[in-house]
Amino acid sequence: MKYAVGIDLGGTFVKAALVSESGELLHKSKLPIGFSAKQQTILKTITQIIQETIDKATASNLKVQGIGIGTPGIIYEGVVLGGSENLDGWENLDLATYFSQAFNLPVKVDNDANLMGLGEFYYGAAKGCTDVVFLTIGTGIGGAIIINGALYGGYKNRGAELGHVVVEHSGPDCNCGGKGCLELYSSTTALIKQYSEKSGMAIDDLSGHYIIGKYHEKEPNAVFCLEEHTKYLGHGISSFINTFAPEKVVIGGGISDAGQFYIDLIKKTAFKYMMPDCGNHTEIVKATLGNDAGSLGAATLILK
Numbered sequence: 679m680k681y682a683v684g685i686d687l688g689g690t691f692v693k694a695a696l697v698s699e700s701g702e703l704l705h706k707s708k709l710p711i712g713f714s715a716k717q718q719t720i721l722k723t724i725t726q727i728i729q730e731t732i733d734k735a736t737a738s739n740l741k742v743q744g745i746g747i748g749t750p751g752i753i754y755e756g757v758v759l760g761g762s763e764n765l766d767g768w769e770n771l772d773l774a775t776y777f778s779q780a781f782n783l784p785v786k787v788d789n790d791a792n793l794m795g796l797g798e799f800y801y802g803a804a805k806g807c808t809d810v811v812f813l814t815i816g817t818g819i820g821g822a823i824i825i826n827g828a829l830y831g832g833y834k835n836r837g838a839e840l841g842h843v844v845v846e847h848s849g850p851d852c853n854c855g856g857k858g859c860l861e862l863y864s865s866t867t868a869l870i871k872q873y874s875e876k877s878g879m880a881i882d883d884l885s886g887h888y889i890i891g892k893y894h895e896k897e898p899n900a901v902f903c904l905e906e907h908t909k910y911l912g913h914g915i916s917s918f919i920n921t922f923a924p925e926k927v928v929i930g931g932g933i934s935d936a937g938q939f940y941i942d943l944i945k946k947t948a949f950k951y952m953m954p955d956c957g958n959h960t961e962i963v964k965a966t967l968g969n970d971a972g973s974l975g976a977a978t979l980i981l982k
C-alpha cells in the first residue's frame with residue numbers, strides 16, 4: 679500500500695492528511711494561516727504541518743511516497759503563476775521545488791478546486807465515473823473538469839475557471855476582469871449580499887446557514903434569494919452539461935450541505951434548459967467528502 683501527504687491550502691487554514699492509496703484518511707490536522715500573513719510565515723506553517731504528518735506516518739512505520747499540494751491560483755508544473763491575491767507572495771512561486779528540497783520527496787501541486795474535484799472523482803460522489811464536472815460553492819465558485827478519467831485544465835493548466843463563465847454580459851464587474859460571471863450570482867458571498875440588500879440586514883450578521891433556515895420558514899426574501907441563486911447556478915450547469923456531457927455534476931462547498939432540496943432546485947433549472955441529448959445521462963449530486971476533498975485529492979497526485 680502506498681501513502682502520501684495531501685495538503686489543502688485555503689485563505690485562512692492549511693489542512694493536511696495522511697492518505698493511503700485506497701483513500702483511507704489515517705491522520706488529519708489543520709493550522710490557521712493568520713490574516714495578512716507573510717509568504718515566509720505561510721511557507722513555515724505548511725512545512726510544520728507536513729513534518730507533523732510525516733512524523734505520524736513514521737510512528738506507524740508507514741513510508742510517505744510524496745506530497746500533493748492544493749493551493750488557490752493558476753498552477754503550472756509546480757509553480758503558482760498567479761490568481762491567488764489573498765496569499766502574500768504567492769505569485770511566480772515554485773512550491774514544488776521548495777517543498778521537494780525541504781523534504782527530499784516528490785511534490786506535486788495543483789489548483790485547490792481541481793483537487794477537490796479529483797478527490798470526489800477517486801473517493802467520493804463521482805467514484806467510478808469517467809466524465810465529471812465539479813463545482814465548489816463558497817466565497818467564489820471553483821471548478822474542476824474531469825474528461826475521460828483525467829483532470830482537464832486546458833493548455834498549460836490555465837483553464838477550468840468555471841466560476842467565471844458569463845451569465846449576464848452586462849452584469850457587474852468581476853475581479854477576474856470580466857463582467858457578470860457566475861460566481862457574482864451563485865456564490866455564497868453573492869447570496870448573502872443579495873439577501874442583505876433585500877432584508878436590510880448587515881452582511882456581517884448573515885451566513886448561508888441563516889438564509890437556508892429562513893428559506894425553510896418560507897420567509898419571502900430568503901425564498902427569492904435562494905431561488906435566484908439556484909436558477910443562475912442551474913443555467914451555468916446547463917451550459918456545462920451542453921459542453922461536457924458529464925456523467926455527474928458534483929456540487930461541493932458548505933452550502934451544498936443545505937439538503938437535497940438545494941440540489942433539487944438546481945436540477946429544476948439545469949435539466950429544464952440543457953440540451954436533452956447532452957444531459958440524458960447526467961446526474962447532479964452533492965459532494966460527499968466535505969472538507970476532506972481537497973487534501974484527499976492532493977494526495978492522489980502522488981498515489982494515482
Ligand SMILES: [Zn+2]
Nearest residue numbers: 842852854859
Ligand atoms: Zn469573473
